[in-house]
Structures are given as structure tokens and as C-alpha cells.
Amino acid sequence: MTPIITAFEASPDEGQGLARDMPVRWAFEEVGQAYDVRLVSFAAMKEAAHRARQPFGQIPTYEEDGLVLFESGAIVLHIANRRPGLLPENADARARAIAWMFSALSSVEPVVVEREIAFFTERDKPWYAERVPMIEARIRARLGELSRYLGDAEWLDGAFGAGDLMMVTVLRRLSDTDLLEAFSNLAAYVARGEARPAFRRAFEAQHRVFLAASGKA
Amino acid sequence: MTPIITAFEASPDEGQGLARDMPVRWAFEEVGQAYDVRLVSFAAMKEAAHRARQPFGQIPTYEEDGLVLFESGAIVLHIANRRPGLLPENADARARAIAWMFSALSSVEPVVVEREIAFFTERDKPWYAERVPMIEARIRARLGELSRYLGDAEWLDGAFGAGDLMMVTVLRRLSDTDLLEAFSNLAAYVARGEARPAFRRAFEAQHRVFLAASGKA
Numbered sequence: 001m002t003p004i005i006t007a008f009e010a011s012p013d014e015g016q017g018l019a020r021d022m023p024v025r026w027a028f029e030e031v032g033q034a035y036d037v038r039l040v041s042f043a044a045m046k047e048a049a050h051r052a053r054q055p056f057g058q059i060p061t062y063e064e065d066g067l068v069l070f071e072s073g074a075i076v077l078h079i080a081n082r083r084p085g086l087l088p089e090n091a092d093a094r095a096r097a098i099a100w101m102f103s104a105l106s107s108v109e110p111v112v113v114e115r116e117i118a119f120f121t122e123r124d125k126p127w128y129a130e131r132v133p134m135i136e137a138r139i140r141a142r143l144g145e146l147s148r149y150l151g152d153a154e155w156l157d158g159a160f161g162a163g164d165l166m167m168v169t170v171l172r173r174l175s176d177t178d179l180l181e182a183f184s185n186l187a188a189y190v191a192r193g194e195a196r197p198a199f200r201r202a203f204e205a206q207h208r209v210f211l212a213a214s215g216k217a
Numbered sequence: 218m219t220p221i222i223t224a225f226e227a228s229p230d231e232g233q234g235l236a237r238d239m240p241v242r243w244a245f246e247e248v249g250q251a252y253d254v255r256l257v258s259f260a261a262m263k264e265a266a267h268r269a270r271q272p273f274g275q276i277p278t279y280e281e282d283g284l285v286l287f288e289s290g291a292i293v294l295h296i297a298n299r300r301p302g303l304l305p306e307n308a309d310a311r312a313r314a315i316a317w318m319f320s321a322l323s324s325v326e327p328v329v330v331e332r333e334i335a336f337f338t339e340r341d342k343p344w345y346a347e348r349v350p351m352i353e354a355r356i357r358a359r360l361g362e363l364s365r366y367l368g369d370a371e372w373l374d375g376a377f378g379a380g381d382l383m384m385v386t387v388l389r390r391l392s393d394t395d396l397l398e399a400f401s402n403l404a405a406y407v408a409r410g411e412a413r414p415a416f417r418r419a420f421e422a423q424h425r426v427f428l429a430a431s432g433k434a
Binding site: 051055056057058066067068069070071072073074075077078081092095096098099101102103105106107109110113114117121122125126127130131134142145146148149 | 348
């Protein structure tokens with residue numbers, strides 16, 4: 001059976017590929033696995049049928065032959081475990097690539113997403129203007145550490161892999177800011193990720209959903 | 218070679234088992250794997266030698282036969298992949314257990330940790346008193362979703378596994394609050410985790426480090 005994932009019927013990111021179906025689509029493209037997409041509305045996401053697959057009422061989910069998964073990181077890892085292309089054969093290198101996946105989601109993403117949470121929930125508060133620089137200082141500190149580690153390497157640990165896929169995905173959330181500008185190696189790293197043919201195919205696929213939803217296709 | 222992990226020489230949690238070496242110690246105990254611990258000071262954590270192992274200058278790290286890993290989630294998964302006890306044999310059940318690990322770290326922990334970040338960085342700010350209830354409302358919403366999913370089940374997906382280990386670890390960060398009280402099934406779930414002999418052994422091991430550091434042992 002072709003795996004089926006869920007994605008936003010109308011993504012709040014307006015087709016920028018920042019929703020969490022993007023890393024899953026990208027992973028499918030990297031390993032050459034066909035997939036189907038079921039689009040869900042915001043209302044449907046919060047209903048019991050979807051919550052049975054995703055307890056937190058979010059996308060994406062993954063279904064194949066009776067297996068139901070959620071969490072983009074877990075789905076990308078599952079895809080990477082089933083087909084070659086995203087994880088090295090060598091067991092140690094494989095463990096390190098998986099460590100970078102966790103790192104992207106646990107050590108970098110929460111720092112980055114705090115800025116978005118503040119915007120969505122506090123931008124009308126009197127303290128917002130003072131809080132944003134505090135949040136951005138934490139983002140810069142984390143980016144500085146990542147930048148020093150990456151140095152002039154092309155990818156985080158040898159060849160491109162699932163860890164890079166997740167890290168580039170997380171860093172792309174800063175695309176509409178100038179926060180990456182001070183770290184030219186990270187900006188170039190993100191650009192290398194976005195230039196991959198598999199990324200382009202995934203991006204176009206999710207962008208077509210936005211165009212259709214907005215009546216532009 | 219016996220794996221070596223790093224842990225705080227003087228944990229800021231004062232031996233409550235809330236530092237990130239705790240889930241790794243717990244995983245070792247669940248699978249019956251002996252391990253060594255190298256304690257690091259706050260100063261040493263930020264030095265180049267440690268950052269070569271952990272780019273963000275944090276604990277824990279994991280070293281064994283030339284393999285160096287970081288990220289508690291990745292280390293727990295590595296331990297679980299090497300020895301039976303934390304992941305089911307069945308491939309689908311295994312993928313679901315891993316999904317719960319990602320869920321604990323990506324969907325629950327950032328919401329929970331936001332409260333701690335606010336305390337450490339904003340408790341002297343005029344807006345702190347108004348922000349805390351906003352943060353706690355988000356924590357309650359997430360706990361409510363998890364509570365509805367868990368229902369009256371003992372663990373998240375069948376037998377106790379790596380997903381439960383990470384989820385209980387994350388929920389324990391709320392131990393000093395009353396936020397779990399409204400969700401009696403989650404409070405009982407955490408208590409079941411803490412009652413496991415492997416948890417107790419891990420807890421005692423990290424607590425002895427605190428006692429020694431504070432001159433109480």
C-alpha cells in the first residue's frame with residue numbers, strides 16, 4: 001500500500017513549506033517512495049477521528065498497512081529506516097545521524113519556535129517589544145553554537161542525511177527574519193538543502209496544495 | 218567497553234532527577250546495561266573539549282568504542298536499539314514507541330519547559346505574573362490532550378517502553394507544580410514510571426552525585 005500522510009487543507013504558512021508535512025514529503029522524495037496525501041481542515045484536525053491518529057490534533061500523520069504514526073521526526077525516521085538514502089549503513093554513523101534529528105527537534109526547534117509563539121499569542125501585549133530581543137538573543141546563541149560546529153563542512157556529519165533534513169527544516173523557520181544572516185555558513189547550509197532536487201519536488205507538491213486552496217491554481 | 222555518559226558535577230535540580238542524564242541512566246537500568254559516568258562542571262561543559270562531543274555545551278553525552286552521541290532522546294533510542302527491554306520486537310509497535318519518544322520531546326517538553334525558561338529569564342520582569350497563566354494554560358491544554366489519549370491505559374501503547382520512559386521524564390518536570398493534579402490518570406502514569414525498580418536505581422545513582430557534591434554523603 002502507498003503510504004498516506006495528512007497535511008493542512010489550507011496551510012497557515014501560505015505555501016512556504018514551513019508546515020510539518022514538508023520534512024515528511026522531503027524524506028519520501030529523498031528515498032524515492034511514492035505517497036498519497038489526505039488534506040484536513042482545521043476543524044477536522046480537532047475531531048475525534050483525527051485525534052485517534054494524532055492525539056494533539058495536528059498534522060502530519062502517516063498510515064500504511066494498518067500502521068499509524070504521528071510526529072514528523074518519527075515519520076521521517078520510519079521512512080529513513082525502510083529505504084536507503086537518508087541514513088548511513090554504518091551503525092555508528094546511523095546513530096549519529098539520528099542524534100542530529102533529535103537535536104534539530106529538541107535543541108534547536110523550541111528556541112526558534114518561541115519567537116513564533118510570542119508573535120501569535122503576545123504581539124498585542126505591552127511587553128512584546130521587550131521580549132522579542134530576549135528571544136532573538138537565545139536564537140542567536142543557539143545558531144552560533146551550531147555554526148561553530150558546522151564550520152565549513154557541507155553537512156552535519158559526512159553525507160547528507162536525515163539529521164540534515166530535519167535541521168534544514170527547522171532553520172527554514174527563520175527564513176523571514178535576518179537571524180541567519182550573521183551565520184553565513186548556516187545560510188549556505190540551508191540553501192544547499194533547499195537546492196536538492198528532492199526538496200524542490202516536495203516544496204512544489206505542498207505549494208500546489210496552497211495554490212489550489214487559494215484559488216490560484 | 219562500558220559506555221560512559223556525562224552528567225552535571227553539581228546538578229541545578231539538587232538531585233531531583235530532572236537533569237537529562239536521568240532518562241539515560243533509567244534506560245541503562247531498564248535494559249540491564251552497566252555504565253560509567255564522568256561528571257562535568259558548568260565551566261567544563263562550555264569548553265572546546267566538551268563541545269566537540271556536545272555542540273551546545275550540555276549534558277549528557279554518550280561514548281562507547283569510538284562512538285560519541287549527544288541528545289538524551291537519541292542516546293535512549295541507541296540504548297533501546299542495542300538491548301531488549303525498551304522497544305517491542307514487532308516493527309510497527311517499535312515505530313509507534315519511537316513516535317512517542319519524539320512526541321514527548323517535540324510536542325510536550327517545549328510546552329512544559331517554557332514555564333522554566335520564563336522563571337529563569339523573566340521572573341523579575343513586570344509582565345511575569347501575567348505571562349505565567351498564559352504558559353500554564355498551554356501546558357494544561359497539552360496535558361488534557363495527552364490525558365484523553367491515555368485514558369485508563371497503563372502505558373501509552375501496550376507494554377512500558379522507550380516512549381513512556383521519555384514521556385514520564387518530561388512530565389516529571391511538573392512535579393513541583395499543581396498542573397498534573399487535574400489529570401489524575403497522568404499523575405498515576407508518572408507514579409507508575411517512578412515506581413519501576415529501574416527508575417529507582419537510576420534516581421538513587423544521580424541522587425548520590427548530588428549528595429556527594431553538596432557534602433551530604
